[in-house]
Amino acid sequence: NFMLTQPHSVSESPGKTVTISCTRSSGSIASNYVQWYQQRPGSSPTTVIYEDNQRPSGVPDRFSGSIDSSSNSASLTISGLKTEDEADYYCQSYDSSNHEVFGGGTKLTVL
Amino acid sequence: QVQLQESGPGLVKPSQTLSLTCTVSGGSISSGGYYWSWIRQHPGKGLEWIGYIYYSGSTYYNPSLKSRVTISVDTSKNQFSLKLSSVTAADTAVYYCARTTVTTSYNDYWGQGTLVTVSS
Numbered sequence: 001n002f003m004l005t006q007p008h009s010v011s012e013s014p015g016k017t018v019t020i021s022c023t024r025s026s027g028s029i030a031s032n033y034v035q036w037y038q039q040r041p042g043s044s045p046t047t048v049i050y051e052d053n054q055r056p057s058g059v060p061d062r063f064s065g066s067i068d069s070s071s072n073s074a075s076l077t078i079s080g081l082k083t084e085d086e087a088d089y090y091c092q093s094y095d096s097s098n099h100e101v102f103g104g105g106t107k108l109t110v111l
Numbered sequence: 112q113v114q115l116q117e118s119g120p121g122l123v124k125p126s127q128t129l130s131l132t133c134t135v136s137g138g139s140i141s142s143g144g145y146y147w148s149w150i151r152q153h154p155g156k157g158l159e160w161i162g163y164i165y166y167s168g169s170t171y172y173n174p175s176l177k178s179r180v181t182i183s184v185d186t187s188k189n190q191f192s193l194k195l196s197s198v199t200a201a202d203t204a205v206y207y208c209a210r211t212t213v214t215t216s217y218n219d220y221w222g223q224g225t226l227v228t229v230s231s
Contacts, residue, residue, distance in 0.1 A: 033216065099174070
């Protein structure tokens with residue numbers, strides 16, 4: 001199996017751009033799709049990116065996803081930061097045995 | 112719009128079996144194309160995948176929990192269930208059910224979650 005490693009926390013000012021990384025420990029990041037979930041305190045996770053770079057309807061285009069094979073990582077980029085973006089963000093993928101794997105989560109502070 | 116709702120006891124004694132049910136509305140479990148998942152979150156911690164089931168009964172479990180987990184499905188009631196045996200305080204968590212796409216393992220709909228506390 002593999003692990004997905006995220007920074008514990010990131011912070012940025014409103015209006016700026018932030019990128020959260022998700023590094024896969026073994027195997028290629030491109031082998032299996034990556035999803036990104038946003039979780040506000042006391043709420044269930046909601047999807048902001050699925051299948052590496054797809055946005056569900058209703059998610060603003062300020063949110064974008066990408067993968068980088070050279071660093072074996074996925075990234076979530078949020079531009080034009082708003083205070084409402086402050087939340088925990090989790091990446092998620094799966095392995096060849098159909099087992100899901102979550103990253104440890106990143107706390108985004110917008111200050 | 113698919114909706115999922117977890118139900119079950121909020122308090123379980125150590126060594127007993129945790130049992131939760133997820134009721135699905137707005138869509139049929141038997142329609143295919145989706146797994147039906149259980150995911151948990153320890154207090155203040157990250158998300159942990161427990162396992163999922165296909166409507167046919169095929170199951171996939173987190174290897175770290177496999178010896179204690181059973182997920183089952185009742186298509187007639189449009190429900191699926193989780194049983195976790197021999198629980199300890201370390202199993203205290205919010206338990207979520209979710210719908211997961213088979214092809215890309217994308218959890219597109221989640222329940223609101225239910226807190227289960229393991230304590231005597």
